Amino acid sequence: MQTPQRIAIVGSGLVGTLLAIYLKKQGHTVHVYDRSADIRTVEFSGRSINLVMSDRGWKALADIGLDEEIRRIGIPVDKRAIHMKDGNLTYQNYGKEGEAIFSLSRGVLNRKMIDLAEAAGVEFFFEYRIWDVTLAEATLHIGETEKGPWSDLKYDKVFGADGAFSRIRHRMQRQSMFDYSQEFMKIGYKELHIPANPDGSHKIDKNSLHIWPRGNFMLMALANLDGTFTCTLFMPFEGENSFEQLNNETALVNFFAEYFPDTAAVIPDLVSDFFKNPTSYLAIMKCYPWTFEDKVALIGDSAHAIVPFYGHGMNAGFEDITVLNQLIEELGDDWKAIFRAYEKSRKPNADAIAELSRRNFVEMSTKTADANFLLQKKIEKWFSDKHPDKWMPLYSRVTFSLQPYSEALAIGDYQNAIMEEVMKLPNIEEIWNSPEVEEKIIALLQ
Amino acid sequence: MQTPQRIAIVGSGLVGTLLAIYLKKQGHTVHVYDRSADIRTVEFSGRSINLVMSDRGWKALADIGLDEEIRRIGIPVDKRAIHMKDGNLTYQNYGKEGEAIFSLSRGVLNRKMIDLAEAAGVEFFFEYRIWDVTLAEATLHIGETEKGPWSDLKYDKVFGADGAFSRIRHRMQRQSMFDYSQEFMKIGYKELHIPANPDGSHKIDKNSLHIWPRGNFMLMALANLDGTFTCTLFMPFEGENSFEQLNNETALVNFFAEYFPDTAAVIPDLVSDFFKNPTSYLAIMKCYPWTFEDKVALIGDSAHAIVPFYGHGMNAGFEDITVLNQLIEELGDDWKAIFRAYEKSRKPNADAIAELSRRNFVEMSTKTADANFLLQKKIEKWFSDKHPDKWMPLYSRVTFSLQPYSEALAIGDYQNAIMEEVMKLPNIEEIWNSPEVEEKIIALLQ
Numbered sequence: 001m002q003t004p005q006r007i008a009i010v011g012s013g014l015v016g017t018l019l020a021i022y023l024k025k026q027g028h029t030v031h032v033y034d035r036s037a038d039i040r041t042v043e044f045s046g047r048s049i050n051l052v053m054s055d056r057g058w059k060a061l062a063d064i065g066l067d068e069e070i071r072r073i074g075i076p077v078d079k080r081a082i083h084m085k086d087g088n089l090t091y092q093n094y095g096k097e098g099e100a101i102f103s104l105s106r107g108v109l110n111r112k113m114i115d116l117a118e119a120a121g122v123e124f125f126f127e128y129r130i131w132d133v134t135l136a137e138a139t140l141h142i143g144e145t146e147k148g149p150w151s152d153l154k155y156d157k158v159f160g161a162d163g164a165f166s167r168i169r170h171r172m173q174r175q176s177m178f179d180y181s182q183e184f185m186k187i188g189y190k191e192l193h194i195p196a197n198p199d200g201s202h203k204i205d206k207n208s209l210h211i212w213p214r215g216n217f218m219l220m221a222l223a224n225l226d227g228t229f230t231c232t233l234f235m236p237f238e239g240e241n242s243f244e245q246l247n248n249e250t251a252l253v254n255f256f257a258e259y260f261p262d263t264a265a266v267i268p269d270l271v272s273d274f275f276k277n278p279t280s281y282l283a284i285m286k287c288y289p290w291t292f293e294d295k296v297a298l299i300g301d302s303a304h305a306i307v308p309f310y311g312h313g314m315n316a317g318f319e320d321i322t323v324l325n326q327l328i329e330e331l332g333d334d335w336k337a338i339f340r341a342y343e344k345s346r347k348p349n350a351d352a353i354a355e356l357s358r359r360n361f362v363e364m365s366t367k368t369a370d371a372n373f374l375l376q377k378k379i380e381k382w383f384s385d386k387h388p389d390k391w392m393p394l395y396s397r398v399t400f401s402l403q404p405y406s407e408a409l410a411i412g413d414y415q416n417a418i419m420e421e422v423m424k425l426p427n428i429e430e431i432w433n434s435p436e437v438e439e440k441i442i443a444l445l446q
Numbered sequence: 447m448q449t450p451q452r453i454a455i456v457g458s459g460l461v462g463t464l465l466a467i468y469l470k471k472q473g474h475t476v477h478v479y480d481r482s483a484d485i486r487t488v489e490f491s492g493r494s495i496n497l498v499m500s501d502r503g504w505k506a507l508a509d510i511g512l513d514e515e516i517r518r519i520g521i522p523v524d525k526r527a528i529h530m531k532d533g534n535l536t537y538q539n540y541g542k543e544g545e546a547i548f549s550l551s552r553g554v555l556n557r558k559m560i561d562l563a564e565a566a567g568v569e570f571f572f573e574y575r576i577w578d579v580t581l582a583e584a585t586l587h588i589g590e591t592e593k594g595p596w597s598d599l600k601y602d603k604v605f606g607a608d609g610a611f612s613r614i615r616h617r618m619q620r621q622s623m624f625d626y627s628q629e630f631m632k633i634g635y636k637e638l639h640i641p642a643n644p645d646g647s648h649k650i651d652k653n654s655l656h657i658w659p660r661g662n663f664m665l666m667a668l669a670n671l672d673g674t675f676t677c678t679l680f681m682p683f684e685g686e687n688s689f690e691q692l693n694n695e696t697a698l699v700n701f702f703a704e705y706f707p708d709t710a711a712v713i714p715d716l717v718s719d720f721f722k723n724p725t726s727y728l729a730i731m732k733c734y735p736w737t738f739e740d741k742v743a744l745i746g747d748s749a750h751a752i753v754p755f756y757g758h759g760m761n762a763g764f765e766d767i768t769v770l771n772q773l774i775e776e777l778g779d780d781w782k783a784i785f786r787a788y789e790k791s792r793k794p795n796a797d798a799i800a801e802l803s804r805r806n807f808v809e810m811s812t813k814t815a816d817a818n819f820l821l822q823k824k825i826e827k828w829f830s831d832k833h834p835d836k837w838m839p840l841y842s843r844v845t846f847s848l849q850p851y852s853e854a855l856a857i858g859d860y861q862n863a864i865m866e867e868v869m870k871l872p873n874i875e876e877i878w879n880s881p882e883v884e885e886k887i888i889a890l891l892q
Binding site: 147150173177184 | 623628727
């Protein structure tokens with residue numbers, strides 16, 4: 001059993017809130033701070049991308065008995081729906097029969113999680129601005145303004161669950177031997193909206209992740225419980241087909257008419273949404289170490305902010321909690337050992353999902369519309385169904401398994417090299433499910 | 447001719463001071479701020495590695511007529527002196543007859559440069575602590591402490607020449623679309639000291655860069671004008687043969703007796719130097735962009751801190767000034783265009799010298815003691831002497847030419863691939879200067 005600690009968590013997002021529930025159930029005093037107002041009292045910001053929960057996220061929820069409750073506010077999504085420019089619509093299953101990711105509205109989920117944390121006895125302090133932390137003392141510094149007077153909040157442990165622009169990490173960054181990088185994508189995103197039908201039903205298939213793949217830009221849509229869809233337009237900030245060019249109503253309407261003709265019927269407020277909602281940035285943040293002695297630890301986006309193209313930001317953060325919790329159970333009160341083992345275990349996996357997520361933009365925006373790529377996926381699925389012991393597609397490893405991300409990445413690269421050889425076979429379009437191809441893959445696997 | 451500007455330079459190091467002279471001579475008002483005391487009034491810190499000036503540095507000095515003055519305080523170094531563990535000493539020339547880099551004490555050079563800048567009319571403000579900058583206003587914020595009251599200093603332009611831990615860059619880092627990375631090496635360094643002989647002469651050859659290459663660690667020494675040498679021990683912080691292990695007098699003395707036996711005669715104060723001088727960190731900092739509108743620009747280490755193993759930190763910073771100056775002459779008062787062209791031109795070259803410098807640790811600490819590597823260098827030199835139009839060794843491209851670093855790196859990699867083929871020739875040790883080898887290289891170059 002653990003010696004109770006006074007623990008501060010900075011950030012009331014999904015990871016901070018779930019971590020709070022875990023730590024509270026272990027008997028600690030848990031205070032969660034957030035510089036923003038309680039998300040339950042405000043409208044959400046118009047800059048979210050819907051979340052998808054997959055096996056890693058479910059595991060972290062199930063271990064603490066919350067999975068059923070959350071499943072009720074999600075919508076299963078078992079396939080991609082690919083909207084081609086000519087209006088053609090095709091579907092690509094994500095996994096095997098019965099395998100699905102779950103679409104969740106960030107705001108809905110976050111509110112629910114805060115309710116659950118409060119019910120568990122976690123205390124929340126909203127609109128508390130944390131400006132700095134004294135790492136060696138696990139002491140937070142709060143105040144109205146950065147330059148104004150601050151007061152100190154002393155804890156035994158501080159967790160920085162304060163996201164990509166973490167203040168806690170910002171202080172750690174100014175230590176020697178702290179590696180850090182931030183990289184902004186040339187692609188930004190804009191939230192758009194498909195309303196529900198008058199009867200509350202969805203206008204397009206709710207069990208699909210809809211993609212309009214157009215090369216260097218794309219539109220996607222994920223369903224919400226209330227019949228609406230959250231749509232996200234990803235495109236470059238500058239250059240051809242960029243946000244820079246869509247700077248007036250005519251340009252915008254013409255652009256959508258040309259590239260996304262089938263959205264005209266379902267996105268009625270395109271113009272007002274587009275010019276009202278901000279154009280948001282995407283960044284990849286990496287750092288190491290993630291902890292300071294036995295006092296401070298980063299978790300979730302503050303330690304590893306990734307791009308959203310694999311739908312794994314939340315899942316990776318929740319898996320941080322699973323690993324941390326296992327180590328706490330294993331190592332008891334030795335928090336120095338817990339923190340060291342935690343960062344060592346998670347860092348290679350965080351780097352791997354960062355890389356997988358970066359690559360997945362090209363898969364979503366370009367390859368989903370490419371016949372060769374679709375054939376390759378079809379062969380992989382066919383072979384995997386015949387030889388489940390020999391082959392699991394990369395997407396399934398990442399999403400429908402708990403295999404460490406770093407292993408999934410390495411094996412995925414190995415499998416891809418094999419598939420490149422297979423795709424070179426003459427007439428592969430004709431013989432894709434022949435014994436010849438099956439033998440070829442088996443031979444290459446040896 | 448330029449419209450005079452009020453310009454603040456943050457940092458009175460080598461790059462800040464030379465930039466100040468350039469800008470002053472263009473007719474601007476130039477104020478240089480430094481949080482430290484005037485280096486002319488204090489003893490230097492015991493954590494420096496001697497500088498080497500090479501062609502890029504000389505060019506920046508020569509363009510403004512300062513090269514002769516500086517050459518008088520430097521010592522030409524035309525070769526490496528390799529001290530093997532068995533006491534064997536060999537020499538490797540850096541370039542052709544007459545080509546040399548110049549060893550300079552950082553403190554001596556910096557004091558001289560400040561004198562020259564003051565003589566040119568630059569104003570210096572020492573012990574002024576700059577805590578922050580308002581980028582869009584080119585306004586510096588100074589004060590006694592970070593949290594205490596600040597006052598504002600408004601300029602037309604601000605240059606951040608404030609080194610690897612730049613405050614100016616720190617503010618830029620918190621802008622969207624600013625890419626940044628800091629990476630600390632696992633290797634640190636410690637300054638040691640070889641005193642002069644009683645008659646003021648040098649105890650070992652002053653025209654050599656002395657290296658004691660020992661694999662994952664090494665000692666080096668560069669001469670000073672006063673007969674002394676500044677020595678630098680580079681080794682890992684942790685593990686076998688690390689700073690962590692040399693934690694007492696006996697361990698230190700035994701270690702030096704085993705690995706650097708010939709230094710016993712020339713480093714009399716090993717123990718006191720070692721435990722008095724700090725163990726310093728090495729870091730690589732990268733960022734982009736380097737400028738903010740027409741208001742703020744980073745230059746030197748603040749934009750591109752590199753490891754010291756190619757001896758190019760200062761040279762790269764001085765080359766920033768050369769390029770910036772050319773652009774100012776070309777583009778006149780269009781500072782936005784000047785800044786954009788400056789960062790675009792310099793960024794790939796800064797990345798290239800960062801990579802070359804990183805690689806050079808292995809060259810210095812390991813390859814200089816490797817017979818195959820020495821043979822490869824000998825072949826390159828022989829071929830280059832015969833065909834100067836066809837081959838310039840990488841070291842010469844970087845050090846004895848003004849070829850952009852990025853080109854030098856790319857051509858160096860290309861040449862290295864050729865040399866790998868050449869080194870595979872049977873009996874290459876015997877036939878290294880035969881027509882067969884000459885023809886092979888010429889064939890591979892085509």
